[in-house]
Amino acid sequence: MQPNEFRRHGHVVVDWIADYLENPEQWPVLPAVRPGDLRDSLPQSPPLRGESMDAVLEDFRRLIVPATTHWNHPAFMAYFANSSTGAGVLGEALTAALNVNAMLWRTSPAATELELLTLDWLRQMLGLPDKFLGIIGDTASSNTLYALAAAREMHPQLRIRQDGMAGRPDLPKVFVYCSEEAHSSVDKALMTLGFGLSALRRIPTDDRLRMDASALDAAVENDRRAGAIPLAVVATVGTTSTTAIDPVPAIAKICEREKMWLHVDASYGGTAAILPEMRHVLDGCDRADSLVVNPHKWLFTPMDCSALYTSRPDLLKRAFQHVPEFLAVSEGEGVVNLMDYGIALGRRFRALKLWFVIRDFGVEGLQTLVREHIRIAKKLAQWIDTDPTLDRLAEVDFSTVVFRHRRPGMTANELDQHNVRVLEKVNATREVYLSHTRVRGSYALRIAIGNIHTTEADVRRALELVKEAGTLT
Numbered sequence: 001m002q003p004n005e006f007r008r009h010g011h012v013v014v015d016w017i018a019d020y021l022e023n024p025e026q027w028p029v030l031p032a033v034r035p036g037d038l039r040d041s042l043p044q045s046p047p048l049r050g051e052s053m054d055a056v057l058e059d060f061r062r063l064i065v066p067a068t069t070h071w072n073h074p075a076f077m078a079y080f081a082n083s084s085t086g087a088g089v090l091g092e093a094l095t096a097a098l099n100v101n102a103m104l105w106r107t108s109p110a111a112t113e114l115e116l117l118t119l120d121w122l123r124q125m126l127g128l129p130d131k132f133l134g135i136i137g138d139t140a141s142s143n144t145l146y147a148l149a150a151a152r153e154m155h156p157q158l159r160i161r162q163d164g165m166a167g168r169p170d171l172p173k174v175f176v177y178c179s180e181e182a183h184s185s186v187d188k189a190l191m192t193l194g195f196g197l198s199a200l201r202r203i204p205t206d207d208r209l210r211m212d213a214s215a216l217d218a219a220v221e222n223d224r225r226a227g228a229i230p231l232a233v234v235a236t237v238g239t240t241s242t243t244a245i246d247p248v249p250a251i252a253k254i255c256e257r258e259k260m261w262l263h264v265d266a267s268y269g270g271t272a273a274i275l276p277e278m279r280h281v282l283d284g285c286d287r288a289d290s291l292v293v294n295p296h297k298w299l300f301t302p303m304d305c306s307a308l309y310t311s312r313p314d315l316l317k318r319a320f321q322h323v324p325e326f327l328a329v330s331e332g333e334g335v336v337n338l339m340d341y342g343i344a345l346g347r348r349f350r351a352l353k354l355w356f357v358i359r360d361f362g363v364e365g366l367q368t369l370v371r372e373h374i375r376i377a378k379k380l381a382q383w384i385d386t387d388p389t390l391d392r393l394a395e396v397d398f399s400t401v402v403f404r405h406r407r408p409g410m411t412a413n414e415l416d417q418h419n420v421r422v423l424e425k426v427n428a429t430r431e432v433y434l435s436h437t438r439v440r441g442s443y444a445l446r447i448a449i450g451n452i453h454t455t456e457a458d459v460r461r462a463l464e465l466v467k468e469a470g471t472l473t
């Protein structure tokens with residue numbers, strides 16, 4: 001592409017993005033497409049000769065955008081809402097332009113040092129102590145896997161790094177503990193690392209869906225007595241289903257006594273700790289060996305950007321450092337080569353967008369947005385609590401509200417079916433996108449507030465749609 005052409009198309013694209021981010025509600029939040037529709041509307045083989053970028057952009061507007069679920073839409077309240085932002089998009093564009101591969105310090109000093117610096121900024125924002133080194137990964141799922149791989153290196157006598165786990169009758173059983181409500185990425189990490197799903201002990205929760213620390217204590221003791229190695233605990237700050245907060249201080253105490261690795265999954269909830277009045281959600285996390293928080297969830301940074309903090313970077317490095325000759329460099333002590341801290345050799349310059357976002361909003365700007373989301377969620381909880389046709393099913397510790405519609409005289413099973421239909425009806429309007437969960441077996445609706453465009457009025461409207469659907473079904 002010639003520079004003048006790039007300039008022309010670039011201006012068109014920037015204008016398109018500016019209009020889009022100004023007014024994402026010009027499209028329905030959920031697209032009116034069926035599986036296969038988009039694929040069928042496009043050529044099934046690649047073009048032999050290059051096409052005009054005008055034609056490509058036209059197809060983007062005409063076909064791609066209408067087949068997109070608009071996470072930027074203010075009525076996107078499913079899962080955990082996220083946000084693209086002007087600063088984040090500009091950072092992403094420049095990352096693509098520089099296109100560095102930050103595997104070694106030398107292959108991009110700026111990418112390596114900005115990653116360490118920006119995550120140190122975020123660490124300060126979260127109120128975590130400076131013993132934590134932060135690095136950026138693609139997702140919390142990968143980062144949790146890395147943390148558990150590092151935990152394994154607490155036991156070098158097992159020689160798993162060298163000899164693996166297969167065909168080794170000399171290895172004791174190794175257990176990892178998390179609550180019944182912990183994210184499925186913990187299961188996946190154990191599947192991938194070769195521990196197997198049976199190495200996961202899901203600990204029961206209390207009446208607020210928080211890990212029962214005394215049940216954890218008992219499980220660890222049992223396993224220890226049976227000759228197994230209790231390896232690690234994954235505590236969650238803000239569970240995916242109901243945003244429950246495990247009692248990290250009590251869990252940390254057990255981990256310290258038992259010499260277990262403590263990993264905290266604060267993928268969603270951790271962001272709240274940038275508010276002084278919410279900092280308590282990370283109580284005890286200064287005693288963790290690792291913690292994950294996702295700026296690509298609630299910190300207005302485009303996908304993907306997940307921060308992994310560890311106070312044991314030596315063990316993370318022992319788990320993953322493996323240097324072939326062609327990558328051997330001697331930069332001297334204290335120089336970080338990011339390839340040593342995970343599976344990926346090639347690494348994107350992900351810090352740039354996060355650095356842009358933090359500088360553009362400032363800490364206060366980010367705090368104002370997060371505080372507003374929490375305020376709206378509390379308001380929503382009040383509306384639900386004072387409405388006889390609605391039942392709230394979980395505490396509102398962050399910006400996510402879990403509830404259901406109710407009809408007198410329905411059995412538990414009928415109520416579940418009723419709410420399945422309510423959700424289908426609400427999402428069929430394509431005016432709002434909500435998702436569901438189960439709370440102690442009961443089918444529940446979730447409203448997750450986290451997009452930068454979402455206002456109190458949008459949330460009010462979402463609740464009205466639920467009530468309408470509840471009356472009609």
Ligand SMILES: *Cc1c(COP(=O)(O)O)cnc(C)c1O
Pocket residue numbers: 080138139140141142183185236238239240265266267268294306
């Ligand atoms: C979203 C979430 C994850 C998974 O995050 P990815 O970055 O998509 O892998 C893990 N744990 C919790 C608690 C989450 O909310």
